[in-house]
Amino acid sequence: MLATVLPKPVLFHPLKHHIGYVRAFIHEQTIHSAAGIGTALRSIGQSQLDFYTGSMLPLQVAQEVILHLQQHNILAPEAFYSYLISGGEHYQTIMLSDGTDWVLRWGVVAERYVHLHPARYAAQTIRVKAVSLKTAIAAIVAAAQTNYSIDLKLVNKVRTEWLQLPPLTVLTPAEGAGKLITLLQQP
Numbered sequence: 001m002l003a004t005v006l007p008k009p010v011l012f013h014p015l016k017h018h019i020g021y022v023r024a025f026i027h028e029q030t031i032h033s034a035a036g037i038g039t040a041l042r043s044i045g046q047s048q049l050d051f052y053t054g055s056m057l058p059l060q061v062a063q064e065v066i067l068h069l070q071q072h073n074i075l076a077p078e079a080f081y082s083y084l085i086s087g088g089e090h091y092q093t094i095m096l097s098d099g100t101d102w103v104l105r106w107g108v109v110a111e112r113y114v115h116l117h118p119a120r121y122a123a124q125t126i127r128v129k130a131v132s133l134k135t136a137i138a139a140i141v142a143a144a145q146t147n148y149s150i151d152l153k154l155v156n157k158v159r160t161e162w163l164q165l166p167p168l169t170v171l172t173p174a175e176g177a178g179k180l181i182t183l184l185q186q187p
Contacts (some may be wrong), residue, residue, distance in 0.1 A: 005168075006062040007115045008112060009077070009080075009107070011111060011112035011116070012116060013043070013117070015115075016043070017117050017118055018051075019053070019184070020058075022133075022137060026140050026144075028144055030144035037137075037138065037141060038056075039136060041162070042134075042163070044139060046131065048128065048129055049128060049131065051122050051126050051179075052118040052124060053130050053183070054100055054123075054125075055061075055098070056097075056100075059102075061102065063098070064096045068096075080106075081106060084096035084105065084106055090105065091104060092104050093115045093119050099124070100119075100122055101115055101125075102116050102117065108126050129176065130178050132177040132179075133177075134165075135155060135158065135159055136159065136181045138162050139155045140185060141158075142162075150181055
Protein backbone atom coordinates (compact mmCIF):
# COMPACT_ATOMS: atom_id res chain seq x y z
CA MET A 1 0.00 0.00 0.00
CA LEU A 2 1.15 3.50 -0.79
CA ALA A 3 2.65 5.00 2.34
CA THR A 4 3.64 8.52 3.11
CA VAL A 5 5.64 8.67 6.29
CA LEU A 6 5.70 12.25 7.45
CA PRO A 7 8.01 13.49 10.16
CA LYS A 8 6.64 13.78 13.66
CA PRO A 9 4.80 15.73 14.97
CA VAL A 10 2.82 16.25 11.73
CA LEU A 11 -0.60 14.67 11.26
CA PHE A 12 -1.86 14.94 7.68
CA HIS A 13 -4.36 12.85 5.68
CA PRO A 14 -3.08 13.07 2.07
CA LEU A 15 -5.78 10.80 0.62
CA LYS A 16 -8.27 13.39 1.79
CA HIS A 17 -6.36 16.59 1.03
CA HIS A 18 -3.59 16.16 -1.60
CA ILE A 19 -4.04 15.73 -5.36
CA GLY A 20 -0.55 14.33 -6.00
CA TYR A 21 -0.99 11.67 -3.36
CA VAL A 22 -4.44 10.78 -4.67
CA ARG A 23 -3.08 10.39 -8.21
CA ALA A 24 -0.34 8.08 -6.90
CA PHE A 25 -2.94 6.13 -4.90
CA ILE A 26 -5.06 5.69 -8.04
CA HIS A 27 -2.01 4.50 -10.01
CA GLU A 28 -1.14 1.96 -7.33
CA GLN A 29 -4.69 0.68 -7.14
CA THR A 30 -4.84 0.18 -10.91
CA ILE A 31 -1.70 -1.95 -10.81
CA HIS A 32 -2.70 -4.03 -7.80
CA SER A 33 -6.02 -5.49 -6.80
CA ALA A 34 -8.48 -2.89 -5.60
CA ALA A 35 -9.41 -5.13 -2.69
CA GLY A 36 -9.75 -2.92 0.33
CA ILE A 37 -10.15 0.26 -1.69
CA GLY A 38 -13.58 0.82 -0.17
CA THR A 39 -12.09 0.82 3.32
CA ALA A 40 -9.36 3.25 2.30
CA LEU A 41 -11.85 5.57 0.63
CA ARG A 42 -14.26 5.49 3.56
CA SER A 43 -11.45 7.01 5.65
CA ILE A 44 -12.04 10.21 3.66
CA GLY A 45 -15.27 10.71 5.60
CA GLN A 46 -18.60 12.24 4.62
CA SER A 47 -18.21 16.01 4.87
CA GLN A 48 -16.78 18.73 2.65
CA LEU A 49 -13.04 19.12 2.56
CA ASP A 50 -10.31 21.31 1.18
CA PHE A 51 -8.20 19.66 -1.49
CA TYR A 52 -4.69 20.89 -2.34
CA THR A 53 -4.02 20.97 -6.10
CA GLY A 54 -0.51 22.41 -5.97
CA SER A 55 2.79 20.71 -6.76
CA MET A 56 4.38 20.39 -3.32
CA LEU A 57 4.65 16.82 -2.08
CA PRO A 58 3.14 15.92 1.31
CA LEU A 59 6.67 15.59 2.72
CA GLN A 60 7.58 19.09 1.49
CA VAL A 61 4.43 20.52 3.09
CA ALA A 62 5.24 18.81 6.39
CA GLN A 63 8.88 19.96 6.31
CA GLU A 64 7.89 23.58 5.63
CA VAL A 65 5.36 23.53 8.46
CA ILE A 66 7.94 22.13 10.86
CA LEU A 67 10.51 24.72 9.74
CA HIS A 68 7.97 27.51 10.29
CA LEU A 69 7.22 26.24 13.79
CA GLN A 70 10.94 25.89 14.58
CA GLN A 71 11.71 29.40 13.35
CA HIS A 72 8.99 30.79 15.61
CA ASN A 73 10.00 28.61 18.59
CA ILE A 74 6.59 26.95 18.73
CA LEU A 75 7.39 23.36 17.74
CA ALA A 76 7.29 21.97 21.29
CA PRO A 77 3.80 20.69 22.22
CA GLU A 78 3.13 23.27 24.93
CA ALA A 79 4.34 26.18 22.80
CA PHE A 80 2.37 24.95 19.80
CA TYR A 81 -0.83 24.64 21.82
CA SER A 82 -0.37 28.13 23.25
CA TYR A 83 0.15 29.43 19.72
CA LEU A 84 -3.07 27.76 18.54
CA ILE A 85 -5.25 29.20 21.29
CA SER A 86 -3.69 32.67 21.10
CA GLY A 87 -6.02 33.55 18.22
CA GLY A 88 -9.08 32.51 20.20
CA GLU A 89 -10.17 29.91 17.64
CA HIS A 90 -7.89 26.94 18.50
CA TYR A 91 -6.28 27.05 15.07
CA GLN A 92 -3.84 29.18 13.09
CA THR A 93 -3.20 29.65 9.39
CA ILE A 94 0.25 29.88 7.83
CA MET A 95 1.43 30.46 4.25
CA LEU A 96 3.93 28.11 2.63
CA SER A 97 6.52 28.90 -0.04
CA ASP A 98 4.14 28.14 -2.92
CA GLY A 99 1.71 30.80 -1.68
CA THR A 100 -0.81 28.35 -0.25
CA ASP A 101 -2.42 28.74 3.15
CA TRP A 102 -2.53 25.82 5.55
CA VAL A 103 -4.55 25.46 8.74
CA LEU A 104 -2.81 24.15 11.85
CA ARG A 105 -4.87 22.51 14.59
CA TRP A 106 -4.15 20.35 17.60
CA GLY A 107 -3.72 16.72 16.53
CA VAL A 108 -5.24 13.96 18.62
CA VAL A 109 -2.90 11.15 17.54
CA ALA A 110 -0.04 10.36 19.93
CA GLU A 111 3.16 12.22 18.98
CA ARG A 112 1.35 13.86 16.03
CA TYR A 113 -0.02 17.03 17.56
CA VAL A 114 0.46 19.29 14.51
CA HIS A 115 -2.67 18.51 12.50
CA LEU A 116 -2.66 20.31 9.18
CA HIS A 117 -4.88 20.67 6.16
CA PRO A 118 -5.27 23.15 3.30
CA ALA A 119 -7.10 26.34 4.19
CA ARG A 120 -10.61 26.83 2.90
CA TYR A 121 -10.80 28.64 -0.45
CA ALA A 122 -7.02 29.22 -0.49
CA ALA A 123 -4.82 29.43 -3.57
CA GLN A 124 -4.30 26.04 -5.25
CA THR A 125 -7.07 24.57 -3.12
CA ILE A 126 -10.59 23.55 -4.03
CA ARG A 127 -13.55 22.75 -1.80
CA VAL A 128 -15.02 19.31 -2.58
CA LYS A 129 -17.54 16.91 -1.13
CA ALA A 130 -15.97 13.78 0.32
CA VAL A 131 -18.43 11.51 -1.50
CA SER A 132 -17.53 13.14 -4.82
CA LEU A 133 -13.83 12.56 -4.19
CA LYS A 134 -14.38 8.93 -3.21
CA THR A 135 -16.58 8.36 -6.24
CA ALA A 136 -14.03 9.90 -8.61
CA ILE A 137 -11.16 7.83 -7.23
CA ALA A 138 -13.14 4.59 -7.35
CA ALA A 139 -14.42 5.25 -10.88
CA ILE A 140 -10.95 5.97 -12.26
CA VAL A 141 -9.54 2.82 -10.65
CA ALA A 142 -12.42 0.67 -11.90
CA ALA A 143 -12.15 2.07 -15.43
CA ALA A 144 -8.41 1.35 -15.55
CA GLN A 145 -8.82 -2.18 -14.22
CA THR A 146 -11.68 -3.11 -16.55
CA ASN A 147 -10.75 -1.07 -19.63
CA TYR A 148 -14.22 0.50 -19.58
CA SER A 149 -14.80 4.17 -20.10
CA ILE A 150 -16.09 6.19 -17.20
CA ASP A 151 -19.80 6.69 -17.57
CA LEU A 152 -22.82 6.84 -15.28
CA LYS A 153 -23.17 3.05 -15.29
CA LEU A 154 -19.59 2.48 -14.11
CA VAL A 155 -19.80 5.30 -11.56
CA ASN A 156 -22.97 3.83 -10.07
CA LYS A 157 -21.42 0.36 -9.98
CA VAL A 158 -18.50 1.55 -7.84
CA ARG A 159 -20.74 3.77 -5.71
CA THR A 160 -23.04 0.88 -4.80
CA GLU A 161 -20.56 -2.02 -4.71
CA TRP A 162 -17.36 -0.44 -3.42
CA LEU A 163 -18.58 2.56 -1.45
CA GLN A 164 -22.07 1.54 -0.31
CA LEU A 165 -23.45 4.83 -1.64
CA PRO A 166 -26.67 5.39 -3.57
CA PRO A 167 -26.46 5.72 -7.36
CA LEU A 168 -26.28 9.07 -9.10
CA THR A 169 -28.97 10.19 -11.51
CA VAL A 170 -26.58 12.26 -13.63
CA LEU A 171 -22.82 12.60 -14.15
CA THR A 172 -21.54 15.85 -15.62
CA PRO A 173 -17.94 17.00 -16.13
CA ALA A 174 -18.79 20.43 -14.73
CA GLU A 175 -19.53 19.48 -11.13
CA GLY A 176 -19.16 16.96 -8.34
CA ALA A 177 -17.61 13.58 -9.10
CA GLY A 178 -17.46 14.34 -12.82
CA LYS A 179 -15.39 17.45 -12.25
CA LEU A 180 -13.02 15.56 -9.94
CA ILE A 181 -12.68 12.70 -12.41
CA THR A 182 -11.51 15.20 -15.02
CA LEU A 183 -9.13 16.88 -12.57
CA LEU A 184 -7.62 13.63 -11.28
CA GLN A 185 -7.04 12.29 -14.79
CA GLN A 186 -4.96 15.31 -15.79
CA PRO A 187 -1.18 14.73 -15.78
